[in-house]
Amino acid sequence: AQSVTQLDSQVPVFEEAPVELRCNYSSSVSVYLFWYVQYPNQGLQLLLKYLSGSTLVKGINGFEAEFNKSQTSFHLRKPSVHISDTAEYFCAVSDGVGFNKFYFGSGTKLNVKP
Amino acid sequence: DAMVIQNPRYQVTQFGKPVTLSCSQTLNHNVMYWYQQKSSQAPKLLFHYYDKDFNNEADTPDNFQSRRPNTSFCFLDIRSPGLGDAAMYLCATSIIDRTGEREQFFGPGTRLTVL
Numbered sequence: 402a403q404s405v406t407q408l409d410s411q412v413p414v415f416e417e418a419p420v421e422l423r424c425n426y427s428s429s430v431s432v433y434l435f436w437y438v439q440y441p442n443q444g445l446q447l448l449l450k451y452l453s454g455s456t457l458v459k460g461i462n463g464f465e466a467e468f469n470k471s472q473t474s475f476h477l478r479k480p481s482v483h484i485s486d487t488a489e490y491f492c493a494v495s496d497g498v499g500f501n502k503f504y505f506g507s508g509t510k511l512n513v514k515p
Numbered sequence: 516d517a518m519v520i521q522n523p524r525y526q527v528t529q530f531g532k533p534v535t536l537s538c539s540q541t542l543n544h545n546v547m548y549w550y551q552q553k554s555s556q557a558p559k560l561l562f563h564y565y566d567k568d569f570n571n572e573a574d575t576p577d578n579f580q581s582r583r584p585n586t587s588f589c590f591l592d593i594r595s596p597g598l599g600d601a602a603m604y605l606c607a608t609s610i611i612d613r614t615g616e617r618e619q620f621f622g623p624g625t626r627l628t629v630l
Contacts, residue, residue: 433617444519444605444621445558452617491557495617500546500565501609503619505557 403428403494407506415514416484422477422509424492434475435493435503436466445491451475462486487513518542519622521606527628528596536591536625538606545612547589548619549581550605558605564589565611593627601629 404427414420426432433452437445449460456468466477475492492506520539528534538547546565550558561575564583578600580592593600606622 435618437621442603442624442626444521444623445607445619446621447618450618452615489555493619497615497617500563500570501611501617501619502560502563507557508555510555 403432403496403504405492405494405504405506407490407492407509409509410507411510411512413512413514414482417481419480420478420482420486420511422490422492422511424475424477424506426473426475426492426494426504428473428494428496430496433495433497434466434468435495436460436464436475436477437491437493438462439489439491439508441488448477448490482511482513484513484515486511519606519608519620521604521622521625523625524623525626525628527630528593529630530598531595534593534596534627536593536604536606536627538589538591538622539587540589540606540608540620541587542608542610542620543586544608544610544620545586546609547583548607548609549579549589549591550607551600552603552605552624554602561591596627596629598629601627603627 406425435450436448451468459465493503548563549561552558562571582590603624605624607619609619
């Protein structure tokens, strides 16, 4: 089974500053990687995904992430955050086997301050 | 738009009173999942259906059951809700086919309160 670590439970940042949310996973075998965002009392919305190909993945709302196989990492970045980016962010990993079970990190709360 | 729909968005029940949450999808996906998410925690997989095949996670309490009468609908039944079952319940879908797509699509969730 996979394990997914999001090292930062909370990240405070000022508006227009850059941000990086960290995600590490346990296995170096072929994996599929995802970042989801969750606003209060809502479901999870996909930000971006890595299935194969280019290791730099661009997603919605100006977010991007880089897949680093040697470091088993998939960190999420945004060069300039907005107040509206305040939400909880979940990293998820699937090994693509069987029914496509997701292994979630514990989440990172991004708090963007004016 | 193709989507995952959950009803109701908010559900209040009494301790021990059975409750059913519903999920429907217009994506025609063959896998449907139910997750439980407590405050400030990651979603926890309860079970999934792969077509008609039902699969429980090992640590899902017997109090939780599910039904999938057809491809589009899936229900979560909580037979005797306890205070500890208060949570957000998320339904998700996924397509397992030759395209290699692996994304899970989530509904908006149902917030369950147990009084």
